[in-house]
Amino acid sequence: MGVADTLMIEHRLQQADIALLVPALRAHVQAGGNVAASCSAVFVLQAANLLAGRCVTTSWWLAPLLQQWAPECQVDADRMVILDPPLITAGAALGHSDLMLHLLRSRFSPALADAVARALLIDGRQLQSPFMVPAMMAQGNELIAQLTAHIEASLPATISVSTLASDFGLSERTLSRHIHKAIGYSPLRLIQRVQVNKARELLANSKYSIDTIAEHVGYRDATSLRRLMKKMLNTTPRQLR
Numbered sequence: 001m002g003v004a005d006t007l008m009i010e011h012r013l014q015q016a017d018i019a020l021l022v023p024a025l026r027a028h029v030q031a032g033g034n035v036a037a038s039c040s041a042v043f044v045l046q047a048a049n050l051l052a053g054r055c056v057t058t059s060w061w062l063a064p065l066l067q068q069w070a071p072e073c074q075v076d077a078d079r080m081v082i083l084d085p086p087l088i089t090a091g092a093a094l095g096h097s098d099l100m101l102h103l104l105r106s107r108f109s110p111a112l113a114d115a116v117a118r119a120l121l122i123d124g125r126q127l128q129s130p131f132m133v134p135a136m137m138a139q140g141n142e143l144i145a146q147l148t149a150h151i152e153a154s155l156p157a158t159i160s161v162s163t164l165a166s167d168f169g170l171s172e173r174t175l176s177r178h179i180h181k182a183i184g185y186s187p188l189r190l191i192q193r194v195q196v197n198k199a200r201e202l203l204a205n206s207k208y209s210i211d212t213i214a215e216h217v218g219y220r221d222a223t224s225l226r227r228l229m230k231k232m233l234n235t236t237p238r239q240l241r
Contacts, residue, residue: 036099043066058077064182081098141183165187203240
């Protein structure tokens, strides 16, 4: 749909062409057809009531919103392309390129998909997770922006969930509820995401050793940071540098 925030999505879904498309999509699926959508276009599938019981993805910063609108499905923002017949969904912005390669690979041949990928200089991305920024996922949620800034300002000290809640005058349960509603994270995962993002920034923009970067983001040794980056980003510090 070419839109990137809540108000734009709501407005776009009310347009006449979408009103015509929604029943056509339903009829196509009922007739045994498949549907592919990437980025904000996945919200059209939601409007057509096609997401129930499915696992889907969308642009990572829109994933919390889609999950709120379609609680009956599972939104996995980490993955770039998800096949859950009859739906094939893809992630953010250029995720449509990954969706195209998936369709070429599954409907024609892996060799053709690989040839097109090489011609277009598209690498073998499978995850959106390395690119996620919590404050952007929150879609302007002031609390998440403040929490993110507070966690980063606390580095190299690692702030605990209980301390984070106390600093904002909240119980741990209330803090957890606010964070999960806004971005689908637990408080601990938010803290770890800020640490990983800071580490990734230092890897890209400094000549610090991995051990020094680990200390800057609150880890006593590089092994723990490597383990976290592998878990959250499916990559290593060396690959990011």
